[in-house]
Amino acid sequence: MLGGMEVLVRPDPALWLFLPPRRRRARFAVPYDGEASLGHVVRAIGVPPTEIGPPVVDGRPCGTGRRLADGSVVDLAPPDRPQPLPDGARFLLDVHLGSLARRLRLLGVDTAYDTHAEDAELVERAGRERRVLLTQDRGLLMRRALWAGAYVRGHGADAQQADVLDRFAPPLAPWTRCTACNGELVDVPKEEVVGLLEPGTRRCYDRFVRCRSCGRVYWRGAHGRGLDAIVEDAVRAVR
Numbered sequence: 001m002l003g004g005m006e007v008l009v010r011p012d013p014a015l016w017l018f019l020p021p022r023r024r025r026a027r028f029a030v031p032y033d034g035e036a037s038l039g040h041v042v043r044a045i046g047v048p049p050t051e052i053g054p055p056v057v058d059g060r061p062c063g064t065g066r067r068l069a070d071g072s073v074v075d076l077a078p079p080d081r082p083q084p085l086p087d088g089a090r091f092l093l094d095v096h097l098g099s100l101a102r103r104l105r106l107l108g109v110d111t112a113y114d115t116h117a118e119d120a121e122l123v124e125r126a127g128r129e130r131r132v133l134l135t136q137d138r139g140l141l142m143r144r145a146l147w148a149g150a151y152v153r154g155h156g157a158d159a160q161q162a163d164v165l166d167r168f169a170p171p172l173a174p175w176t177r178c179t180a181c182n183g184e185l186v187d188v189p190k191e192e193v194v195g196l197l198e199p200g201t202r203r204c205y206d207r208f209v210r211c212r213s214c215g216r217v218y219w220r221g222a223h224g225r226g227l228d229a230i231v232e233d234a235v236r237a238v239r
């Protein structure tokens, strides 16, 4: 502690979930050493840098690299929605978001997902493939090497899907991606797949698509019931 300096933080209530209970309030003071950058202060109170819009210090927009003055007032708010994406709507989901990954693929959003990736691999891959890392792990979002990321709000795939669509409003192209591997689906003549089909399917369906990457064949009836409703809700949400 150098001379008891401090700064006053005023977090938007939408950021309170990242704060310890004693700091879930309109304003609180934090000790400041006179050296640390604004970005460091934000991390130190527990807010991932991906989860704030441009900070405002003493009423003026301020880069996160800047140092603060004793007694500065720091206003923090989430990014505007929809948040522009740095390089198109391409996502990488962490290992706990498998249901959300399948949902986004169903909607045609380019979504990489691997059940076994370690944290460091996720961060590296996000940068290499220019994907926004979606996670509920704040520690991942705190990593300095992370190219782009976002905290997914909500429990369960419905709420998480709604949050991602609301935050990024990605262009949707339902029924164009393989939910198993994210590959592109292309039309395939019935003759080519007829040998793979159960007799009932052979009788009832005429239009088929196949995944370019893994070869999986889909027809509308192959999707569980309720997926049409998911797609309709999503399309309505981003309209």
Ligand SMILES: [Zn+2]
Pocket: 178, 179, 180, 181, 182, 183, 211, 212, 213, 214, 215, 216
């Ligand atoms: Zn596939």
